[in-house]
Amino acid sequence: MKKLVSFIIISIVLSSCATILNSKYQKVTINTDVNNKVLINGEDPIIKNGKYLLQRDRKPKEIIVKQDGYKDEYITVMQYKRTPLYTLSWIPFGIFLLPPMYDIGNRVWDYEKVINIGQNMVAIPQKGDDTKEIKLNKIGVNLEADNIKYRYFPTYKNFKRREENKEVSVSDDNEKIEMGNTIFSDLLNELLKEKGYIDTTKKILKDSYLNNLLINATITSYTIHSISNTSGYASYGSMVYVDLTINWQALDYYQKPIFSDTTRTTSGQFAIIDYNKRDKVIQNSIKDGMEFGLIEFMNSENVIKLLHDKGELEKENSFADxxxxxxxxxxxxxxxxxxxxxxxxxxxxxxxxxxxxxxxxxxxxxxxxxxxxxxxxxxxxxxxxxxxxxxxxxxxxxxxxxxxxxxxxxxxxxxxxxxxxxxxxxxxxxxxxxxxxxxxxxxxxxxxxxxxxxxxxxxxxxxxxxxxxxxxxxxxxxxxxxxxxxxxxxxxxxxxxxxxxxxxxxxxxxxxxxx
Structure with a gap:
């Protein structure tokens, strides 16, 4: 009888082997540029022997890399792979052909062992002394119903398997969305301020034809990708990212259009840890996608020429009487x-x-x-x-x-x-x-x-x-x-x-x- 009791106790312990024996943190390799600063959920990471420690708590981990002169990058990772220790949970029950029903804790699951991020970051064009200032004049929305789309993945594991081939669905609302201006003009102007493209002095008489360009933008296509951590458990969090098609327009000081182009960009992956903050996270992902579009527009050959164009000065200096x-x-x-x-x-x-x-x-x-x-x-x-x-x-x-x-x-x-x-x-x-x-x-x-x-x-x-x-x-x-x-x-x-x-x-x- 004592042997049977001992065997049952050992079996129960072994059936929860991953939960009990696996460590609280998983060591992962994050491959990134040596000049990048890495943040995890907005905080400095724990690093041991060159490995990053990610807590096994079933919560999404938003990894951010930053470097001066480059656009921040975001990816989100989640636990979705069974830890190798999970196999030990089957040993006693293999005899009875029963599943390891007890080994379902947070530590059963692992992250990817290797994470790649920030190896080809997008450079933000630098403002020189002879470069014009830029300001977002307005960012509008003009979305036909069939250009509002979504993809939903019930689990992160499903996303990793089907990210490339799962089709998008069109929104059921069948309504066009139009907005003349949005908060994103102010949000993107913050990026331009940081990079010196907007004069932050309180001078009143500082703008002029030779020194200023304006930009209008219109979002014409929007796809949101929503990925749950695990099916049926909202408390475990999720993540989102968006695809955007944006029409950009450069205007002179008098708001006269002088060049236009279209960008198609994908934002970084943003973690939703608190569902009550979901709307803010989606806003951040749209802003991120728009920043990629703005940088692409600013890096175009035509816009670079406009930023340095002094042709009007030469023209007016050569006026005949x-x-x-x-x-x-x-x-x-x-x-x-x-x-x-x-x-x-x-x-x-x-x-x-x-x-x-x-x-x-x-x-x-x-x-x-x-x-x-x-x-x-x-x-x-x-x-x-x-x-x-x-x-x-x-x-x-x-x-x-x-x-x-x-x-x-x-x-x-x-x-x-x-x-x-x-x-x-x-x-x-x-x-x-x-x-x-x-x-x-x-x-x-x-x-x-x-x-x-x-x-x-x-x-x-x-x-x-x-x-x-x-x-x-x-x-x-x-x-x-x-x-x-x-x-x-x-x-x-x-x-x-x-x-x-x-x-x-x-x-x-x-x-x-x-x-």
Whole structure:
């Protein structure tokens, strides 16, 4: 009897051999670049004799590798292989042809012995002194129903066996998803800030045509891969990764598209340890996939050229002189200033401008005429003209236009560089609506702001709205002191607007008055 009891006890012990005898940690080899920093579930790993110790707790292990100048990589591993000690659990029961029902603990399962990660990491393009800054303008979503897909694996073991050949399924919702902008523009801008592509100083007047590019992106295809650790046990966690198709668009400082491309990327594998945080993990995987797409876009030959393009500077420096006739008379007061100001319309909006010659030459901002569809000029008497763009300065946000008309009364342009602070000025233009054309607002010159070595802006507190862009800033005699160019916007910000000094107009556009 004692022998039988002893045999049963030994059998039960042996039947749980893996659970009892296997160590709490498994030693694994992680092959990665020697310069990489390895994290496991966001923490420094335990390393012994060159081996990484992964706890046998049936929880997913998210392995991250980091290296300066490279995109972080993520993979997730789980226990899915029976430990060799498990075979001992069959020894006593082989006699009775019974299964080892008791050996089901966390230590029964092993990870892969060798894990490869971060051996061919993606380099993030480095910003040089002559490289333009980049900012994500907006990231939208435009997903047709058949471009929203998923793959589900009930266990990690199933994923390892069928990762390459399991087909994707289309979402059952049958609804198109459209979003104009998402949180991902802010999230990806964090990466650009880290790499120096976004100026984080609090300077207001820092962006310009020569120094800035904008990027728009639209997600057009989305596949999520969801892998459970083990079937029926949500507490053991899971992992996700996504495939994304993204349309990218580079825009100039004025948000005019100049290049587009499409990327198809796969994110890293992200562990879901707490199911309540699943949405955040999916968000991180989408962000990761988008970062790979952004880097691929930035590394394209065309974008690299755009980041270093100074062709506009050479073009504008080589402008030939444009001769305009010397007028017989000029605007001599505010009432005449109103009559010699114009509204410039296109199909989407309007801006302002002002006459500088008696035969129909007009000055405005370049950004007012970037969209030339349906472009017309409306005079104070409501007469409308077709218009021709004669010259543009994208660098200095100026444009010279021409209408076919004679006997006009033009503005006189001040050529003085002495700007008197606190002097009274008047902004003339079409502020927010076309029926408010040629409105005058009064203010003072409150500052002269340097934006680079060669350019300055006049600061004024005159009331200015978007439609005023391109309008004249004049004194009480109607002498042009500047061109309205921009206004600061934001909560609690009022009375801060800027204009291009008058003395720069003829100089930047190479205009000469015939004597």
């Amino acid at each position: 444009i001769l305009i006739p010397k007028p017989k008379t000029y605007v001599s007061g505010l009432s005449q200033a109103v009559k010699s100001s114009v509204t410039i319309k296109n199909k989407d909006g309007h801006g302002s401008g002002f006459i500088i010659s008696d035969n129909g030459y007009i000055i405005t901002n370049y950004h007012v005429v970037t969209d030339t569809s349906g472009l017309t000029v409306v005079m104070n008497n409501e007469k409308e003209y077709s218009v021709k763009i004669i010259r543009e300065s994208k660098i200095h946000d100026l444009a010279l236009l021409k209408i076919e008309e004679n006997n006009l009364v033009p503005f006189k342009i001040s050529d003085s560089k002495d700007v008197e602070l606190a002097s009274d000025v008047y902004a003339v233009g079409t502020p927010s609506s076309e029926d408010l054309s040629q409105t005058i607002s009064r203010g003072i010159i409150s500052g002269l702001r340097k934006i680079d070595d060669n350019s300055k802006l006049i600061q004024t507190d005159a009331s200015i709205n978007g439609g005023n862009s391109g309008g004249a800033i004049v004194n009480k005699d109607g002498l042009v002191l500047g061109v309205v160019s921009s206004k600061l916007k934001g909560f609690g910000i009022e009375g801060v607007a800027f204009g291009i000094p008058a003395y720069e107009i003829f100089d930047r556009l190479k205009i000469k008055v015939q004597e």
